[in-house]
């Protein structure tokens with residue numbers, strides 16, 4: 001994510017109106033199911049790649065409403081929690097508390113020793129942002145979501161209905177036959193376009209093996225870690241992601257049996273207000289995802 005955001009779109013009143021409008025009456029749900037895994041395990045992008053960012057749009061329109069999962073698209077998102085708001089007001093924290101993506105495994109395999117809601121640090125050229133929240137989402141649901149949403153902009157838009165504009169997966173075709181849930185997304189590149197605050201940009205998330213950055217997956221069961229999503233990120237849509245910017249999302253079971261969702265972002269290039277904007281964005285999308293993912297998963301888990 002670079003300082004210079006190349007494609008800047010301004011949220012116009014007409015876009016806001018489009019996002020706020022509900023589905024056309026009676027056309028919001030198609031009973032036509034998607035391919036099930038047992039019929040055909042080939043995952044293909046819903047539509048061909050579109051490079052022209054002027055054609056990306058927020059919300060659903062036209063035939064989007066016939067997607068079988070469109071009833072889960074809900075732009076009425078809950079506000080950020082008091083904890084996240086406080087963490088962001090307190091930030092930035094001392095840079096000495098920051099750590100690198102390569103050091104993250106040591107921190108993310110332990111419980112946080114203090115609250116970690118919405119905090120961010122700036123250390124040299126890296127901004128790290130951290131958050132944790134209680135969640136009803138299980139590791140299985142979360143890993144499934146990261147495979148399933150990549151290949152369709154309308155799936156990706158469910159997650160953050162007023163900020164996510166576009167998603168396309170490279171490679172275009174992937175065989176999910178006999179793949180574990182993490183294997184459905186690790187190695188792929190997610191070409192996305194989303195608003196962070198008032199700026200939209202093209203980003204690539206290249207999902208990598210957690211081991212590649214120091215996690216020991218064999219120890220996850222004993223550490224209560226149910227899902228560990230690691231993405232190597234950069235701006236623009238590229239298949240050769242370089243640099244040291246990462247995102248990490250974790251579902252961890254705590255001693256009391258409840259689950260927490262922890263997120264970290266490590267950005268090499270950032271603007272002064274990006275900690276705040278990324279914090280709001282991540283807090284909104286993660287708590288929103290938790291409102292519908294258990295039901296979406298129950299209904300669509302066997303589809304490609």
Ligand SMILES: *[C@@H]1O[C@H](CO)[C@@H](O)[C@H](O)[C@H]1NC(C)=O
Nearest residue numbers: 035039040041042043044173
């Ligand atoms: C499986 O689905 C893919 C993608 O939709 C399609 O290209 C392929 O022809 C299908 N295979 C069979 C055997 O139906």
Ligand SMILES: *[C@@H]1O[C@H](CO)[C@@H](O)[C@H](O)[C@H]1NC(C)=O
Nearest residue numbers: 050051052053054055056057
């Ligand atoms: C991108 O789409 C816009 C809107 O339709 C169009 O005006 C523009 O010419 C397109 N740009 C390219 C490079 O195709």
Ligand SMILES: *[C@@H]1O[C@H](CO)[C@@H](O)[C@H](O)[C@H]1NC(C)=O
Nearest residue numbers: 040041042175176177178179
């Ligand atoms: C999955 O593995 C089983 C057993 O090895 C095999 O019979 C089946 O063809 C595989 N399915 C796919 C889609 O690769």
Ligand SMILES: *[C@@H]1O[C@H](CO)[C@@H](O)[C@H](O)[C@H]1NC(C)=O
Nearest residue numbers: 215216217218219220221222
């Ligand atoms: C990874 O975790 C397993 C299970 O706890 C342990 O046996 C193994 O020694 C660990 N590997 C490393 C490199 O720490």
Ligand SMILES: *[C@@H]1O[C@H](CO)[C@@H](O)[C@H](O)[C@H]1NC(C)=O
Nearest residue numbers: 235236237238239240241242
């Ligand atoms: C990576 O991709 C970018 C954009 O397509 C290109 O400019 C650059 O040369 C590529 N780098 C390598 C090492 O292939």
